[in-house]
Amino acid sequence: MATPKIQHWTLANGARVYFVETHELPMLQIRAVFDAGSSRDPAGKAGLASLTAAMLDEGAGKFTADDIASQFEGQGAEFGADVDRDMATVSLRSLSDTSLLDPALDLFATVLSVPSFPPASLERLRAQALVSLQKDAESPGAVGEKAFFRALYGAHPYAHDARGDQASLKAIAREDLAAFHRQYYVGANAWLVIVGDVSVQQARDIAQHVVGRLPAGRAVVPLSPVRELRAPVEKKISFPATQTHIYLGQPGMRRGDPDYFPLYVGNYILGGGGLVSRLAVEVREKRGLSYSVYSYFMPLRLPGPFLVGLQTKNDQSQKALKIARQVLADFVAKGPTDEELDAAKKHITGGFPLRMDSNGKIADYLAVIGFYGLPLTYLDDFIPQVEAVTADQVRQAFRRRVHPDKMVTVVVGGRR
Incomplete structure (x- = not known):
């Protein structure tokens, strides 16, 4: 089995780029990954990383949430954002036709670099998250999994659910989102993946455009060690x-x-x-x-x-x-x-x-x-x-x- 050839380089702001060139389909997949998972949530504000990622396409630069959604749809592009305990992943899937790809990349770069975090959107997403947590409380599987992580990791950042809890979600303000974005969505804390129907030079240009203009910032400090269990x-x-x-x-x-x-x-x-x-x-x-x-x-x-x-x-x-x-x-x-x-x-x-x-x-x-x-x-x-x-x-x-x-x-x- 032939595995894809991976090319790798680092941008001036510290962002690391991984590229695989494939031409079977006229498509491009992009993943912008940041060390901004739920383990980076500050004390008392569990769910901040998740809310920050969810808010990226709720408004950015001069664009509203409706603008962003309609433009991505009009370009045949798909946008997504997700958070786990380690990382935040912001994704774009687009056709490689430059007439569609270029405006999609412009908008993707704007969403990554200058989200506006509209207060009304924050309240709506907060309310949705609280409803989701209430549903979890009615599910024995969700209750058990959360309890397992808490018992396993104790005070370690891996212990809490990525979506937070009712008290922590209610404590998060718009300024917290903006500060989290400023600290973690930076070049020194970024990895960019590009896979698809573009040349190496095009990939270099895309990387520079999408994450190369982010502030360099600082790499985050390592997480505290995970302790082994001493007793059942x-x-x-x-x-x-x-x-x-x-x-x-x-x-x-x-x-x-x-x-x-x-x-x-x-x-x-x-x-x-x-x-x-x-x-x-x-x-x-x-x-x-x-x-x-x-x-x-x-x-x-x-x-x-x-x-x-x-x-x-x-x-x-x-x-x-x-x-x-x-x-x-x-x-x-x-x-x-x-x-x-x-x-x-x-x-x-x-x-x-x-x-x-x-x-x-x-x-x-x-x-x-x-x-x-x-x-x-x-x-x-x-x-x-x-x-x-x-x-x-x-x-x-x-x-x-x-x-x-x-x-x-x-x-x-x-x-x-």
Whole structure:
């Protein structure tokens, strides 16, 4: 499989650019990524990063929200903005025809550099966010996931939900949005991804136009370390539902972790491989204790969570949790069989080309490579790295990194 050739350069203001030239379709994908995720929310104002990104296209320069929406639509372009715990991503998808691309890029650059944060839009988006939080409070899954992150990360910035909470959202003022944008949406804090039907010189011009004019600013300070769990933590939340939601986990791995590939392949066998995974076979197929059971690692800049999750009937919750713990402990102690490992490798490597079969997917990979400082050969190396994983490497990595006796357990349900 031929992987895309990645070209990389840095602008005068510190912004780092990653470019892949493809001409199969007359399209261009752009991702402007900033170290402006929810982990950068100031104390008492959780949700600020998310609101800032959501407000970018509510007004910028001389343009209103209606102007921005109608112009992008008229140019056949799609705009988007999203925030996770580590990063804010602002995206543009456009046709490469310069008569459409150039005005779309002009507007995209304006939205990135001079958002106006209209007060009326802030109140509307704040109200929408508060309604969304109320819906979360009525969902056992959302309640459980938020409780899991709080129990897992404590006072660390990864602990709170990216959308904040009711008190923090109400505390955010327009001036907070403007100050957050000034601090974090700067060249020293930016990565730009360009994938599509343009030449290298065009890509250089686009990069300069889109983020090269941002103030250089300063790179943000590193986040505080994630602390390992010293003892198990259990939290039970009574909730009126027929199903109990269970979350079991600990801090897992970071992007670029030396154990990444053994943990990644091993987790496919444990609970990431759907109905053929150990957890699904033991909890769901053999015993009928859960319709949905899974595990995953969520690598972040610092160790993101390793999570085992399942839903089960209220009266089966303790039995299902016991079996899930047994499966996890057995896998950590013994690792995979050779047959499981071989099947996992074939599935992962066989499906990898489908994960790069569009410009958008390639752009997503480049954003991860750039933001987390992964090698430019990451995509070339992926299949060989997976194929090189041995059963002993999986065993050793899980023994080093996963500790069944020191897990956070959150149980939500138990009340009809």
